[in-house]
Amino acid sequence: MRKANRAAPDLAIEILSPATAVNDRGRKKQLLARHRVREYWLVDPETATIEVYALNGEQFALASSASECERVRSPLLPDLALLPGDLLPA
Numbered sequence: 001m002r003k004a005n006r007a008a009p010d011l012a013i014e015i016l017s018p019a020t021a022v023n024d025r026g027r028k029k030q031l032l033a034r035h036r037v038r039e040y041w042l043v044d045p046e047t048a049t050i051e052v053y054a055l056n057g058e059q060f061a062l063a064s065s066a067s068e069c070e071r072v073r074s075p076l077l078p079d080l081a082l083l084p085g086d087l088l089p090a
Helices: 021-025 027-034
Strands: 011-015 039-044 049-056 059-066
Touching: 021 027, 021 039, 027 039, 027 059
Parallel strands: 011 039
Antiparallel strands: 039 049, 049 059
């Protein structure tokens, strides 16, 4: 029998919805920081934006943001070339 992996991921990505946005920006963000997730992205389909938060000590700090025609800049994935629209339905 295999043991479950209890390590936190390096990156977590949340697609915001009106019903969960407050939780994703608050409680979930704090929980991921406590578990040492290195980077947390919030993708907002309504505004076609992505906010990239990097772990800074024990909490997340906004590292960058991108609107629909800007490329995402990720400290964790510096070679990434991604537009917010690449993560959103057409």
